[in-house]
Structure formats: C-alpha cells, structure tokens
Amino acid sequence: MTLAARPRAPHILIFGVAALLVGCAQTPAPSKEAPPSVATCPDGVPAEARCLRGQDSAGAHYLIVVPKDWNRMLVVHAHGGPTLGEPKASRADEDIKRWAITVRAGYAWAGSVFRQGGVAVRSAAEDTERVRRIFVEHVAQPTLTLLHGQSWGANVAAKAAEMYAAPGQRSPYAGVLLSSGVLAGGTRSYDFRLDLRVVYQFLCNNHPRPDEPQYPLWMGLPVDSKLTRAELAARVDECLGVRKPAAQRTPEQASRLKTVVDVIRIPETSVIAHLNWATWHFQDIVQNRTGGLNPFDNAQVRYTGSTDDAALNAGVLRYRADPRAVATFGADTDLTGRIGIPVLTVHGIGDPTAFVELQSAFRRTMEGAGTASRLVQVLSDHRDHSYLSDPTYAALFDALVRWAQEGDKPTPAGLARLCKTYEARFGPGCRLLPDYQPAPLETRVAPRR
Structure with missing residues (x-):
C-alpha cells in the first residue's frame, strides 16, 4: 500500500503570524525564532499549496511549503552546491522547483538557504535542524519527519543525522534519504x-x-x-x-x-x-x-x-x-557514520559530478561505526547528478516511511518494484538496478594519505 492509499490523520493548520501546533508530540519549549510569514509560492509549487518564508536567528533564509492534501509528514531538505558568496533567499525557490515531487507526493517541505555560502558543512547542518524546529513551533507538529540531502547537501544531511540522530539519542528525524551524495567527506x-x-x-x-x-x-x-x-x-x-x-x-x-x-x-x-x-x-x-x-x-x-x-x-x-x-x-566535512535512524541512499551509476564509488566509501564509514544495518543503498541507471526521476524519489520516501514506522527494511529489488508502481502516478523514469554494486573509491581516485 502506498502512502497515497494510507488513511490521513485529521488536522488543523493555521497559517499566519501565529499558528497552532497539532499532533500528539510534546510541544517544544519556545525558542527565539520568529514565526514565518505567509508568502506567494514560487513557480513550480503545486497549486493550492501554502508557502511561508522567513529568516532564522542565525541569518539563514528559508522556505516552507505545505500541500493542500497534506499527509501530515515533513521532509526537511538540505540543498546541494555549495553556493559561494552571500546566500540569497531565491535559492530556496530553485530548490523547491526541482524538488516539487516532495509536495506532489503529499509531504510538507522545509528548506534552509544556509547562513553562509561556501564549503561549511556543520553550520549548514545546524541551519537545517533550525528550520525543522521553526516548522514544529510555528506551523504544525508532523507525525513523522524525514531528512533529505542532495549532492553536497547529502554530506550536510548525513552530518545533521550524526549530530541530531546518533545511536541512543532521541531523534527528531525518523529517517534520512541521501541522493547523489558527496559522502566520502571533504x-x-x-x-x-x-x-x-x-x-x-x-x-x-x-x-x-x-x-x-x-x-x-x-x-x-x-x-x-x-x-x-x-x-x-x-x-x-x-x-x-x-x-x-x-x-x-x-x-x-x-x-x-x-x-x-x-x-x-x-x-x-x-x-x-x-x-x-x-x-x-x-x-x-x-x-x-x-x-x-x-x-x-x-x-x-x-x-x-x-x-x-x-x-x-x-x-x-x-x-x-x-x-x-x-x-x-x-572535522567539518568528514563523516563518522554514527547515525541511529534508517538511511536510504540513491545514486546514478553514470553521475559525472559525484562519482558512484563514493557510495562504497560511505558504506565503509557506516560499517566502521557499526551502523551499517541501518543503511540501504540503491543504484540507478542514470547519467545525471542533479535529478533522477519523480517516481524514483516518491518511492524512496514511501519506503523510508515504511521502514521507520513499521520496521519494513527495504531491499534494492523491492525498491525497484515499488518505483514501478509510482510510474502510473508520476510518469516514467524508474531505472533502479538492484544488483549493481559500486566499486571501491580507490579504483576511481588514486588513494593517498
């Protein structure tokens, strides 16, 4: 059963300067974060979605989008890049246009632009967590929250998972999706x-x-x-x-x-x-x-x-x-693998920007931390980096939710089958390769140190 077929919890959602927190989770202590403002949605956002914008206490601009038919779940997005120079609020518009599939699939979406440009991973992870807290305090309490990082943003999301969802730590996130990730550390x-x-x-x-x-x-x-x-x-x-x-x-x-x-x-x-x-x-x-x-x-x-x-x-x-x-x-960019929540990764085997062999390095990192049982990796017959396909991401979000909620750990073969079921709703594009195993990074890049 896909998420579209699941019963949705009743909810109350009030946008504006003040908003009601709903759901069964405990209301967090008030923070110093100002509430977001209702804003016109950027191009590419599904019709009738509601959009809010703001700037957090560290100076990072952010965008929040909630679909009309919300499934009560939130995806917090860490964008790729990194962008150099002074961050611009319009960066979030580009991100949601690319990742509109998240909202089309029923999830609320929250993305930080990050307080600073450049190759700064830990501060971007802090900004990512901050926008989640703003959503919970000023918009609504989701029933489940996923973390998604794309490209360099996958490094950010993995770092955030280590910081806020380590083994034994009470985590605000239920799972993390890392797509086309730069996952061997800087x-x-x-x-x-x-x-x-x-x-x-x-x-x-x-x-x-x-x-x-x-x-x-x-x-x-x-x-x-x-x-x-x-x-x-x-x-x-x-x-x-x-x-x-x-x-x-x-x-x-x-x-x-x-x-x-x-x-x-x-x-x-x-x-x-x-x-x-x-x-x-x-x-x-x-x-x-x-x-x-x-x-x-x-x-x-x-x-x-x-x-x-x-x-x-x-x-x-x-x-x-x-x-x-x-x-x-x-210390800022490398990963320890100490992640205590389900981790799902996807990568095109012909990615010209972030080599697919980076996936092998990430698996070794999690094996070294003793957390590899929480990792599932799937590869796709794509030669693209920035985006694979709508049904691919919709299926992976669904699988990650099932894993987090029901303990139904996916397999690459099962993900390939699930993706095909989403083509009827989101169009063609499933090219997952269940049997593909990436080679070690050392076979692509000469080792050193």
Whole structure:
C-alpha cells in the first residue's frame, strides 16, 4: 500500500503570524525564532499549496511549503552546491522547483538557504535542524519527519543525522534519504580535483599562465585574483577544445583532452565544471576554512592512463597536505557514520559530478561505526547528478516511511518494484538496478594519505 492509499490523520493548520501546533508530540519549549510569514509560492509549487518564508536567528533564509492534501509528514531538505558568496533567499525557490515531487507526493517541505555560502558543512547542518524546529513551533507538529540531502547537501544531511540522530539519542528525524551524495567527506571526495588541476596544468600551462603570478594549485586561486569563470572556460577551450565538436579540435587539443578524460576519469562534458570547483571552491576552502593551509595531497600519487605515464608523473606538480588543515577540514566535512535512524541512499551509476564509488566509501564509514544495518543503498541507471526521476524519489520516501514506522527494511529489488508502481502516478523514469554494486573509491581516485 502506498502512502497515497494510507488513511490521513485529521488536522488543523493555521497559517499566519501565529499558528497552532497539532499532533500528539510534546510541544517544544519556545525558542527565539520568529514565526514565518505567509508568502506567494514560487513557480513550480503545486497549486493550492501554502508557502511561508522567513529568516532564522542565525541569518539563514528559508522556505516552507505545505500541500493542500497534506499527509501530515515533513521532509526537511538540505540543498546541494555549495553556493559561494552571500546566500540569497531565491535559492530556496530553485530548490523547491526541482524538488516539487516532495509536495506532489503529499509531504510538507522545509528548506534552509544556509547562513553562509561556501564549503561549511556543520553550520549548514545546524541551519537545517533550525528550520525543522521553526516548522514544529510555528506551523504544525508532523507525525513523522524525514531528512533529505542532495549532492553536497547529502554530506550536510548525513552530518545533521550524526549530530541530531546518533545511536541512543532521541531523534527528531525518523529517517534520512541521501541522493547523489558527496559522502566520502571533504578530505577524500575532492582529491580528484587536485589531480585535475595538476594534470591540466602539466598539459596546458595556462591556469595560471607563465606570465601570471604563480601559486600552489591547492590554493584554488589567490585571494586577490580577478579571474572569471568565462575566462577560465576560454582557457580550457584554448587548450583542450572541449567546447568544440570533436571534428573541429586540433590533433593536439584532442590528445590533451583524451589524457585528461582517461587519467582523471571524468567525461569531457564535465571538465570545465570540475575545474571551476577546483578553482573557486578550493579558494573558499583554503581561505575561509583551513586558515590558508593546504588540506590536499598528491605527493605519492601515481597517475595512469596517459600515453606516457612516466613523463606525466615526472612533470606534474606535487603537494603534501598540512596535517592541521586536514584535521580542520575533516572535522567539518568528514563523516563518522554514527547515525541511529534508517538511511536510504540513491545514486546514478553514470553521475559525472559525484562519482558512484563514493557510495562504497560511505558504506565503509557506516560499517566502521557499526551502523551499517541501518543503511540501504540503491543504484540507478542514470547519467545525471542533479535529478533522477519523480517516481524514483516518491518511492524512496514511501519506503523510508515504511521502514521507520513499521520496521519494513527495504531491499534494492523491492525498491525497484515499488518505483514501478509510482510510474502510473508520476510518469516514467524508474531505472533502479538492484544488483549493481559500486566499486571501491580507490579504483576511481588514486588513494593517498
């Protein structure tokens, strides 16, 4: 029986400056959080849903959406990215437009924009929990609350689950869904982007150019750099011809591009995006998170896949991480696996942004914490990162609710069957692969440290 077929509890929901708390749970102690304001719903929100906006006590903007036919359950969303610069309230509009399936499936949705931009996981987890508390205090008491993190937001959601739903801890969340997640922590998930920087520089020598100030590539960019994304894309195209049709590339461009793709193991269509992240996100990490110290290491990495690996390994720049930077960055972004609630993950096997092998690293993390019995992972035959399909997410939310409420732990095969039942309501798109097992991360990214 799907959620759509389940009897719904009667409820009272009053929107406005004051709202009644309903449900059987204990009313939380009053907080310093101001109530949200009724707002016009952004584009993409299902008709007749009610929307509220606000800014929490830490300065994070947020959006809350409750469908007309609410199933009395709440999904708290941690968005991907991370976005650099000053957070904008409109970010939540983009998120709910993408994740409107949550509301269409009957759940209320609450998403924080986060108080600060950049690669800051723990503070984003705190902001995520804060918007849940605002919902409970000022909107309604849900019968069940799920936590959902997408991409980098999966790192945030997993961190929030460790902080607020550890084993033995009374948890406000019943389960967590991690989709297309960056789940190996910052100290491992971004290693391949340093590899990309050094291999690209060996081949192209234009980021930075020889006549520009030189800097260690782990820095991303010097703090006073004026380089733009358009300028970097032009440099990449100059060297690799990546934005040209293959027939229009010079032999030299084609050869260099093939080396990047084969050594770093990313599709050519994502080279510019990953170089952007290895530039401006690295700049944020080093300047704003690690005190100017280097958290990335390739001192002993052996690169393979080129036509001349000996020359490549002799020529790439080498860097040794500062242990203090690794410890600082790891404390904020790495995961312990100490999660005491059901965890369901989904990932496209051809994801060009967050490698599917990150799932193996996350399983090992939970095995190390002794919590792997609370983890179910399912893979999908998608080559997308940002979104898989409506019936996929609707089915996974349903399965997570059943697991939390009834102890009905799902299996990958059962999830594949359940997803197919949702296609009648939400359209095609179920491509789950019950038997697929991701390879270890070390088979995709050379190990270090």
